Amino acid sequence: MASLDMRPERWYPFAALALLLASWHAAALWATSPLLPTPVQVLKVFIVEVAEGGLLYHLGITMARLAVSFVLAMTLGGALGVMLGRYRALDRFFDIWLMLFLNIPALVTIILCYVWLGLSEAAAITAVVINKVPSVVVTLREGTRALDTDLLEMARAYRFGSWKTLRHVIWPQLLPYMMAASRTGLALIWKIILVVELLGRSNGMGYQLQLFFQMFDVSAILAYTFAFVIVVQTVESFVFKPLDLRSRRWRR
Amino acid sequence: MTTQVRIEVSRKVFPASVNGLPLTVLAGLSLTLDAGEFVCLVGPSGCGKSTLLNIVAGLDRSFEGSVEFGDSAEPHRVGHVFQEPRLLPWRTVRQNIELALTAEDADADLVDHLLDVMELSAFQHQYPERLSLGMSRRVALVRAFAIKPTLLIMDEPFVSLDAPIARRIREQLVRVWHERPHTVLFVTHDLREAIALADRLAFLCAPPARVVAEVQVDLPRDDRGRESAIEAFRKRLIADHPDVARLV
Numbered sequence: 394m395a396s397l398d399m400r401p402e403r404w405y406p407f408a409a410l411a412l413l414l415a416s417w418h419a420a421a422l423w424a425t426s427p428l429l430p431t432p433v434q435v436l437k438v439f440i441v442e443v444a445e446g447g448l449l450y451h452l453g454i455t456m457a458r459l460a461v462s463f464v465l466a467m468t469l470g471g472a473l474g475v476m477l478g479r480y481r482a483l484d485r486f487f488d489i490w491l492m493l494f495l496n497i498p499a500l501v502t503i504i505l506c507y508v509w510l511g512l513s514e515a516a517a518i519t520a521v522v523i524n525k526v527p528s529v530v531v532t533l534r535e536g537t538r539a540l541d542t543d544l545l546e547m548a549r550a551y552r553f554g555s556w557k558t559l560r561h562v563i564w565p566q567l568l569p570y571m572m573a574a575s576r577t578g579l580a581l582i583w584k585i586i587l588v589v590e591l592l593g594r595s596n597g598m599g600y601q602l603q604l605f606f607q608m609f610d611v612s613a614i615l616a617y618t619f620a621f622v623i624v625v626q627t628v629e630s631f632v633f634k635p636l637d638l639r640s641r642r643w644r645r
Numbered sequence: 646m647t648t649q650v651r652i653e654v655s656r657k658v659f660p661a662s663v664n665g666l667p668l669t670v671l672a673g674l675s676l677t678l679d680a681g682e683f684v685c686l687v688g689p690s691g692c693g694k695s696t697l698l699n700i701v702a703g704l705d706r707s708f709e710g711s712v713e714f715g716d717s718a719e720p721h722r723v724g725h726v727f728q729e730p731r732l733l734p735w736r737t738v739r740q741n742i743e744l745a746l747t748a749e750d751a752d753a754d755l756v757d758h759l760l761d762v763m764e765l766s767a768f769q770h771q772y773p774e775r776l777s778l779g780m781s782r783r784v785a786l787v788r789a790f791a792i793k794p795t796l797l798i799m800d801e802p803f804v805s806l807d808a809p810i811a812r813r814i815r816e817q818l819v820r821v822w823h824e825r826p827h828t829v830l831f832v833t834h835d836l837r838e839a840i841a842l843a844d845r846l847a848f849l850c851a852p853p854a855r856v857v858a859e860v861q862v863d864l865p866r867d868d869r870g871r872e873s874a875i876e877a878f879r880k881r882l883i884a885d886h887p888d889v890a891r892l893v
Contacts, residue, residue, distance in 0.1 A: 543727070543731050544733065546731075547725070547727065550704055550723065550725040551725070551745040551788075552747075561733060565733070565735040643736075643772040644774065
């Protein structure tokens with residue numbers, strides 16, 4: 394009966410948020426500078442940007458890039474991770490590549506992609522994907538190594554065939570790892586994609602933020618950030634949490 | 646339909662392990678299971694019983710020798726009950742059973758009946774983690790019977806169960822086996838369990854293992870519920886076969 398839950402813990406998040414807004418408001422009043430607007434001012438800019446400005450357009454562009462690079466990175470990283478987890482020789486051989494790619498700074502990949510591929514959409518997506526793939530590989534490699542050989546043997550004994558084995562034996566074991574990779578992946582891509590847009594695209598959130606930075610328009614920067622936070626939180630609550638719960642339904 | 650199984654393993658070697666020496670597990674092993682016969686394989690632990698089962702099931706093909714089923718070399722349909730239940734924890738009891746069936750031989754009535762005999766009907770939509778070990782073991786039995794096996798392979802399926810529970814499941818096992826007789830190869834290190842279940846006992850020695858003795862269990866099936874009858878047979882067996890006594 395969550396709706397009747399009156400324990401004080403339930404109100405902590407709201408109280409914490411109120412405290413944050415209040416401190417921000419107080420600081421803004423004290424500073425009286427356009428460089429630190431009040432929450433109300435930011436909200437006004439947000440509403441105007443949504444209604445008349447390009448916020449939704451640029452947010453949409455960024456979301457589209459995010460979706461494409463996310464799907465590409467998860468598919469590619471997942472497939473590579475499973476292969477490295479399954480074949481020891483491949484793993485030994487490519488381990489050093491993985492180490493290298495894991496440690497290349499995101500900014501370097503982005504710059505090199507733009508230099509080599511031109512200031513194009515493909516270069517932007519490639520840069521994001523290259524940044525994300527190695528960590529997906531590492532997570533899924535772990536997951537594949539942890540596959541239960543007893544259950545695989547059972548599947549063989551009962552002649553499951555490859556499709557049944559993949560769907561009912563392997564996939565459910567990899568799902569928690571996919572979930573972990575997705576969540577950290579989304580968080581990482583969110584951050585990188587803005588830099589990618591800032592450096593070489595003429596639309597999207599990153600590009601807009603750069604414009605506002607040049608104009609020192611802090612209200613708009615904060616308004617865009619607000620939109621961003623809402624979208625991320627929505628994806629987390631309405632996509633990842635339910636998926637995660639579903640994947641754990643069978644646990645005691 | 647049931648089938649005769651002829652097992653000949655001239656050599657089965659495990660490749661060099663940590664200490665560097667390859668281990669010969671089975672050598673010169675020969676065993677024939679008659680169609681519809683219940684054979685218990687008895688031997689000391691670590692003597693390669695599970696290895697032999699994997700060979701018979703077709704899961705392990707790296708050995709010298711042959712396994713023949715009736716007139717063909719391919720096992721038609723092998724039900725396999727492992728030492729641990731090996732159920733998919735993310736599928737319900739019912740789904741675990743149905744996954745083992747192919748689309749054309751899925752028989753819902755048979756599954757219902759087996760669940761009923763094993764007293765699992767009320768739990769068929771539960772996830773395995775909510776079941777006790779004894780119940781999970783029974784689910785594994787239902788899964789093996791549901792595929793209408795021509796050969797049923799069982800690898801110490803009742804270890805670490807309380808004696809009364811193990812006995813109850815043994816009775817249920819014999820009951821469903823009688824309903825649809827098929828060849829059974831059952832591994833155990835418990836001689837009493839073997840006598841309670843088998844038509845014939847085959848004794849394996851320590852590695853490199855082979856069948857050192859075969860004993861027909863001529864105890865009437867009706868008598869096998871009685872502990873005393875089993876015990877009497879066991880005493881007689883050990884007296885008649887002193888070589889076997891060392892193995893169990």
